[in-house]
Amino acid sequence: xxxxKPQNFYKNVSEALAQPNLKAIIRRTTDKADAKxxxxxxxxxxxxxxRTQGQKIKDHVIKHMDHYLAEFEKNAKAQGAIxxxxxxxxxxxxxxxxxxxxxxxxxxxxxxSMLGEEIGLSHALDHSDMERxxxxxAEHIIQLAGDPPSHIVWPAMHRSREDxxxxxxxxxxxxTQSEEIIDLVRSARRxxxxxxxxxxxxISGSNFLLADSGSSCTVTNEGNxxxxxxxxxxxxxxxxxxxxxxxxxxxVPLLRLLTRSATGAEITQYITxxxxxxxxxxxxxxxxxxxxxVDNGRTKMLADGMEEMLRCIRCGACMxxxxxxxxxxxxxxxxxxxxxxxxxxxxxxxxxxVANKQTHACTLNGRCEEVCPVNIPLPxxxxxxRAKSWSKKYEPITNRFVVxxxxxxxxxxxxxxxxxxxxxxxxxxxxxxxxxxxxxFTSGWTSNRDLIAPESKTxxxxxxxxxxSSNTAEKQQ
Amino acid sequence: MMNTKDSQxxxxxVGLFVTCLVNTMRPSVGFASVQLLExxxxxxxxxxxxxxxGQPSFNSGDDEGTRQVAKQVIxxxxxxxxxxxxxxxxxxxxxxxxxxxxxxxxxxxxxxxHLASITHELLSFLVDICDFEPKNVSLDGSYxxxxxxxxxxxxxxxxxxxxxxxxxxxxxxxxxTASTECCGFGGTFCVKYTDISNAIVGExxxxxVATKADYLLGGDMGCLMNMAGKLNREGHTEIKTLHTAxxxxxxxxEAMQNKAMENSGGNDASK
Numbered sequence: 001x002x003x004x005k006p007q008n009f010y011k012n013v014s015e016a017l018a019q020p021n022l023k024a025i026i027r028r029t030t031d032k033a034d035a036k037x038x039x040x041x042x043x044x045x046x047x048x049x050x051r052t053q054g055q056k057i058k059d060h061v062i063k064h065m066d067h068y069l070a071e072f073e074k075n076a077k078a079q080g081a082i083x084x085x086x087x088x089x090x091x092x093x094x095x096x097x098x099x100x101x102x103x104x105x106x107x108x109x110x111x112x113s114m115l116g117e118e119i120g121l122s123h124a125l126d127h128s129d130m131e132r133x134x135x136x137x138a139e140h141i142i143q144l145a146g147d148p149p150s151h152i153v154w155p156a157m158h159r160s161r162e163d164x165x166x167x168x169x170x171x172x173x174x175x176t177q178s179e180e181i182i183d184l185v186r187s188a189r190r191x192x193x194x195x196x197x198x199x200x201x202x203i204s205g206s207n208f209l210l211a212d213s214g215s216s217c218t219v220t221n222e223g224n225x226x227x228x229x230x231x232x233x234x235x236x237x238x239x240x241x242x243x244x245x246x247x248x249x250x251x252v253p254l255l256r257l258l259t260r261s262a263t264g265a266e267i268t269q270y271i272t273x274x275x276x277x278x279x280x281x282x283x284x285x286x287x288x289x290x291x292x293x294v295d296n297g298r299t300k301m302l303a304d305g306m307e308e309m310l311r312c313i314r315c316g317a318c319m320x321x322x323x324x325x326x327x328x329x330x331x332x333x334x335x336x337x338x339x340x341x342x343x344x345x346x347x348x349x350x351x352x353x354v355a356n357k358q359t360h361a362c363t364l365n366g367r368c369e370e371v372c373p374v375n376i377p378l379p380x381x382x383x384x385x386r387a388k389s390w391s392k393k394y395e396p397i398t399n400r401f402v403v404x405x406x407x408x409x410x411x412x413x414x415x416x417x418x419x420x421x422x423x424x425x426x427x428x429x430x431x432x433x434x435x436x437x438x439x440x441f442t443s444g445w446t447s448n449r450d451l452i453a454p455e456s457k458t459x460x461x462x463x464x465x466x467x468x469s470s471n472t473a474e475k476q477q
Numbered sequence: 478m479m480n481t482k483d484s485q486x487x488x489x490x491v492g493l494f495v496t497c498l499v500n501t502m503r504p505s506v507g508f509a510s511v512q513l514l515e516x517x518x519x520x521x522x523x524x525x526x527x528x529x530x531g532q533p534s535f536n537s538g539d540d541e542g543t544r545q546v547a548k549q550v551i552x553x554x555x556x557x558x559x560x561x562x563x564x565x566x567x568x569x570x571x572x573x574x575x576x577x578x579x580x581x582x583x584x585x586x587x588x589x590x591h592l593a594s595i596t597h598e599l600l601s602f603l604v605d606i607c608d609f610e611p612k613n614v615s616l617d618g619s620y621x622x623x624x625x626x627x628x629x630x631x632x633x634x635x636x637x638x639x640x641x642x643x644x645x646x647x648x649x650x651x652x653x654t655a656s657t658e659c660c661g662f663g664g665t666f667c668v669k670y671t672d673i674s675n676a677i678v679g680e681x682x683x684x685x686v687a688t689k690a691d692y693l694l695g696g697d698m699g700c701l702m703n704m705a706g707k708l709n710r711e712g713h714t715e716i717k718t719l720h721t722a723x724x725x726x727x728x729x730x731e732a733m734q735n736k737a738m739e740n741s742g743g744n745d746a747s748k
Contacts, residue, residue, distance in 0.1 A: 323659045323661065328673060360665075361670055363664075363666045365627075366631065367626070388538070389538055390540070399537065399669075403533060403539050406534065407539060410534075410545075411549055413526040413553070416497075417528070435709055444669070447675075448671055449675070450705075450709040452702050452706065459504035
């Protein structure tokens with residue numbers, strides 16, 4: 001499928017809502033994630049303390065970003081890694097592609113990485129003469145389907161088992177006739193295993209970058225990150241600069257929060273800390289190790305007062321618990337990062353003017369903040385982006401007019417009361433049996449629901465009248 | 478009736494912030510609020526000069542508009558001992574968000590902080606501050622409760638309405654599935670993204686209908702209008718949607734039974 005664009009948000013939403021099975025497909029994953037997270041949190045009595053600790057670790061690093069970046073670079077180099085700096089996504093992709101060319105690579109294995117998506121790496125590889133091989137099963141599925149990821153943890157959650165059966169039958173060399181999951185996994189393994197073991201370069205993301213050791217940590221359930229690190233001669237890590245933590249002792253508490261918030265698991269199957277290139281005496285490891293540190297809007301977020309967003313550890317809990325995401329799905333957002341965290345991040349990656357509609361597609365109900373493992377005040381940040389969009393005049397002129405007219409009236413109580421009384425009179429004209437089914441300028445409401453018809457007078461009119469008559473009665477007594 | 482945590486509650490002046498939706502769409506919630514506060518022993522005043530809390534400006538990102546609206550709320554309510562609002566989202570706006578827009582205006586910030594300190598949502602005020610317990614109210618039937626998001630997450634309103642309603646004789650509670658999940662109202666959201674809002678509220682009404690309750694109750698007019706409007710459009714006229722204050726006082730014909738009780742003045746719960 002063609003990737004949606006963030007600026008076409010309204011159209012994307014209409015298309016998503018028109019898909020008959022989308023809601024059920026999303027719910028299959030998010031309901032399970034929701035329930036499993038709740039169970040994991042209830043089994044972890046220190047969860048609230050852990051959240052505070054996690055937040056403090058991230059805030060500390062964000063505050064001293066320059067120090068930890070320099071420390072990480074120094075220690076990663078000491079481990080034999082080559083460290084690159086990229087200020088934009090294009091720069092980062094170019095660095096990676098140049099490394100691939102330099103090694104005359106033909107086959108590239110990749111381990112699922114949202115940063116990789118963010119910088120457009122899949123796209124760049126697909127438009128080169130190299131073969132892109134995904135080591136994550138879900139990434140393999142969406143690669144075959146030509147889809148962008150629809151969730152940051154479960155990229156293929158929008159695809160059903162039936163879809164996978166069809167995709168594997170038409171793409172795998174010796175596909176299975178079975179529809180059992182185990183047979184489908186084996187079919188993928190038959191097709192991919194040799195490629196994994198013979199690839200020239202492996203590219204992975206990173207969940208944590210440890211400043212004091214220069215190591216990178218990956219968290220997976222399939223051991224697929226290791227497939228990009230061990231067999232190929234060259235390994236490239238691409239990571240956002242916000243992934244920094246001071247040390248292992250700081251990565252572990254965040255890991256405990258990450259796995260519970262993402263899948264409800266206490267730990268994942270594979271957690272690997274890898275350090276630079278293979279040294280003498282090492283049993284395995286890449287001969288050449290590169291680390292590309294990517295800014296791509298992150299320091300701008302810091303400068304723009306959005307530093308709380310840099311705490312994000314990409315668990316996906318905010319989208320699993322978002323009423324809007326659960327109805328429209330990830331693709332509708334038209335960006336790499338969907339849901340609440342995506343609506344805050346995307347304006348810093350793609351520009352606020354193209355991604356401001358998403359900041360309004362939120363009821364500010366606060367559920368995302370409540371489940372965030374590092375206490376990111378997502379509603380506050382979304383509101384701050386709306387304020388920025390308003391001050392930059394990106395909001396549609398009709399919205400600006402209506403909201404400004406409201407503020408003009410609401411800051412003048414007498415005028416507001418007068419217009420409220422007039423509004424009641426108007427609405428009464430359209431009332432039938434206590435309800436309004438439609439009236440001019442209310443289609444936003446009445447296209448989907450009825451409107452309670454008001455009583456004959458406003459509260460203030462009735463109250464004043466009542467007070468007057470009771471005062472008169474008192475005087476007469 | 479008088480059984481208050483704040484023993485001098487009767488000396489305290491309560492300013493009722495009616496809210497724009499109650500003022501125009503549902504005056505009975507305003508009268509019910511006055512009645513409950515007076516029953517709880519408060520001396521209630523409803524300032525004539527009041528309009529709206531400013532959420533449409535704030536949520537649209539219009540900070541200057543928000544300040545203009547907020548200033549008149551501060552001016553007309555800061556002299557009260559308490560500002561009470563029959564809505565969680567408007568109370569949260571005044572209590573939590575006014576201060577956010579005055580960060581660069583120290584004088585107004587101080588006044589906004591003072592206003593925040595005296596502002597309460599009605600149902601939690603009745604329970605937490607007044608220690609109020611409705612007496613001699615009875616209603617045969619069942620209710621289900623929707624916990625509106627701002628009241629719940631911003632102000633911690635959850636147990637208080639249930640506690641008040643547990644004093645109503647004959648009234649049975651039926652738990653709403655996902656009662657704390659947003660109903661899709663979200664202020665301007667519901668008209669800006671009417672189709673998403675519709676999908677969300679459709680799921681909410683499905684859960685409401687499944688409870689087979691007689692009454693859908695809540696503490697926020699916006700959410701109640703959203704859910705009631707959807708229920709009516711779907712033809713579920715058997716479920717009556719009320720603000721909790723309306724049910725507790727019998728201010729609406731739908732909950733007349735307990736008003737009749739009150740008129741008869743008896744303690745007899747039987748009908």
